[in-house]
Amino acid sequence: xxxxxxxxxxxxxxxxxxxxxxxxxxxxxxxxxxxxxxxxxxxxxxxxxxxxxxxxxxxxxxxxxxxxxxxxxxxxxxxxxxxxxxxxxxxxxxxxxxxxxxxxxxxxxxxxxxxxxxxxxxxxxxxxxxxxxxxxxxxxxxxxxxxxxxxxxxxxxxxxxxxxxxxxxxxxxxxxxxxxxxxxxxxxxxxxxxxxxxxxxxxxxxxxxxxxxxxxxxxxxxxxxx
Amino acid sequence: xxxxxxxxxxxxxxxxxxxxxxxxxxxxxxxxxxxxxxxxxxxxxxxxxxxxxxxxxxxxxxxxxxxxxxxxxxxxxxxxxxxxxxxxxxxxxxxxxxxxxxxxxxxxxxxxxxxxxxxxxxxxxxxxxxxxxxxxxxxxxxxxxxxxxxxxxxxxxxxxxxxxxxxxxxxxxxxxxxxxxxxxxxxxxxxxxxxxxxxxxxxxxxxxxxxxxxxxxxxxxxxxxxxxxxxxxxxxxxxxxxxx
Numbered sequence: 066x067x068x069x070x071x072x073x074x075x076x077x078x079x080x081x082x083x084x085x086x087x088x089x090x091x092x093x094x095x096x097x098x099x100x101x102x103x104x105x106x107x108x109x110x111x112x113x114x115x116x117x118x119x120x121x122x123x124x125x126x127x128x129x130x131x132x133x134x135x136x137x138x139x140x141x142x143x144x145x146x147x148x149x150x151x152x153x154x155x156x157x158x159x160x161x162x163x164x165x166x167x168x169x170x171x172x173x174x175x176x177x178x179x180x181x182x183x184x185x186x187x188x189x190x191x192x193x194x195x196x197x198x199x200x201x202x203x204x205x206x207x208x209x210x211x212x213x214x215x216x217x218x219x220x221x222x223x224x225x226x227x228x229x230x231x232x233x234x235x236x237x238x239x240x241x242x243x244x245x246x247x248x249x250x251x252x253x254x255x256x257x258x259x260x261x262x263x264x265x266x267x268x269x270x271x272x273x274x275x276x277x278x279x280x281x282x283x284x285x286x287x288x289x290x291x
Numbered sequence: 292x293x294x295x296x297x298x299x300x301x302x303x304x305x306x307x308x309x310x311x312x313x314x315x316x317x318x319x320x321x322x323x324x325x326x327x328x329x330x331x332x333x334x335x336x337x338x339x340x341x342x343x344x345x346x347x348x349x350x351x352x353x354x355x356x357x358x359x360x361x362x363x364x365x366x367x368x369x370x371x372x373x374x375x376x377x378x379x380x381x382x383x384x385x386x387x388x389x390x391x392x393x394x395x396x397x398x399x400x401x402x403x404x405x406x407x408x409x410x411x412x413x414x415x416x417x418x419x420x421x422x423x424x425x426x427x428x429x430x431x432x433x434x435x436x437x438x439x440x441x442x443x444x445x446x447x448x449x450x451x452x453x454x455x456x457x458x459x460x461x462x463x464x465x466x467x468x469x470x471x472x473x474x475x476x477x478x479x480x481x482x483x484x485x486x487x488x489x490x491x492x493x494x495x496x497x498x499x500x501x502x503x504x505x506x507x508x509x510x511x512x513x514x515x516x517x518x519x520x521x522x523x524x525x526x527x528x529x530x531x532x533x534x535x
Contacts, residue, residue: 217456221449225439235432235453238425239460242467249471270463281456288448 073158074166081170084143091139095175096182099132103186114191121190122251125200126207126244128186129179133208134236136175137215138222138229140167141286145223154290160283168216168279176208192255199254199264206267207247213278214239220285242270300379303528306519309512316509323502331495338492344408347401349495353503355398355419358426359461361391361507365433366458369451379515381447382522384454385437386514390507392430399423418469425464429457443522 068076085092106124107117144150153163180201187200218236222228250263298304331349338345365387372380402420403413414420433450440446523529 217452221436221453222439224445227439231432231435231439234428235436238428238432238464239457241425242460242463245467245471266467277459281452285449285452288445288452291445 068158070159070162073162077153077163077166078170081167082173085170085174091136092174092178095132095136096178098135099128099179099182100186102128102131103190107190118191118193118255121187121192121255122200122248123244124190125183125187125192125204125251126248129183129204129208130211130237130240130244132179133175133211134215134233136171137212137219137236138232140171140216140219141223142219142228145290150223150286151290154286160286161279164216164220164282164286165279168212168282171216172209172212176212177205179208180205192251195257196251196254199260200251203247203250203254203260203264203267206264206271207243210243210267210271210274211236211240213274213282216282217278217285220282221289223286224289243267246270297377300377302379302382302519302523302526305379305382306516306532309515309519313509313512313516316505316512320502320505320509323498323505327495327498327502331492331499335492335495336489341409344405347405349499351398351401351405352496353500354394354401355423356500357503357507358391358395358398358423361387361394362426362430362454362461363458365391366451366454369447369454373448373451373455378522379519381451382518383511383515384451385447386511386518388430388434388437388450390510390514392427392434394503394507395423395427395430399427418465418471422465422468425468426461429461433457 103124106120110116110120141150144153154160156163183201183204184197187197192200214236215232218232221235222232225231246263246266250260250267253260253263327349332346335346337343365384368380368383368387370380371377372384399420402423406415406420407413433454436453437446437450440449520529520533
């Protein structure tokens, strides 16, 4: 039975989201991790609000990158262990499409969720409310880009025993431009300046990875599953 | 034409050619490096601003340049292996990676030794230093990804894909790091203007570039030979070579 591209996307997306919401504990873990990591900094440095505001962009961004990488490991793992992934590869549908759907579903429950809770964390770091829209927009673009990069990494490490550390090792260097521009945009928003330049750059990176990363990730999966 | 190419890229012929080239490359590298070191360290005039400390450029600049060249070569060799399924591409990529990583470390170490007298600190978050550091991380990623697979075939292809993804990212990282620092503050470190270098300083530097290049390819040939022997250890021609 042949299925159109749109319905492949829709079916895989729905399956992934259903599976995620059946395990709400796993869904919450990266968010709690995000909260805990950001708590470490005031405790470790100083609770002084002016200092916190200065470091807020870096802390928020580094914590967000780590939190969404943490869950990246599971992108293909579960499906690979129970054999679903092989069936998806053999289904005759474009693997790239399947990767797109899986990554988007993953981003919706990890990256987008991080964006939603980020104002809470930002408030504790003394980020002014006026900076929230820019911060959330930059985090949204950044975590989506990271999901695409992470999909390549997850595809490359899917069959490996200690894949999760290796995944961070290979994805984090690639993600450094995100940290630079994301933190810069947030920093400018806090200072009341225009963050357009950094946001455009984040958007460009997002479009770039959205175009190419699914192809690279599907090649990675074919290599590791073969 | 393709059969000719495939025959040339077969393990025994690559082994033979690399084995012949290696000693000549290393020998000529030694000539260039000895000249460059002596002329650069002893005879080139001291810099009017940096004094004798500038002489570390003769060790530092070629290492930094080769670190990027080696990464590109690794990605190209990996792509050749991945796309045309030429095994030797992967062997070359596997042989390049540790050499390139060593040059990156050399560039970072000599750079920070140079930074101490010039900037007053071993490490500054200067764009060039930072992107060199990230390059080292990329190397480490590729090397450990290859090592993580039990099946060498998969490890090769996975590492090749990662190297290609990395090479697409290198310019992005390079420019974003540059803009990141310029967004915060102007250049606080004295920039070395290369074209304004007099010939007496430039010749030993060019000789060092040449020497490093030849040394790199000489070591690469040796490593490729070792890599081939290890990979083809089941083949009959390898047994004959080893027995001889």
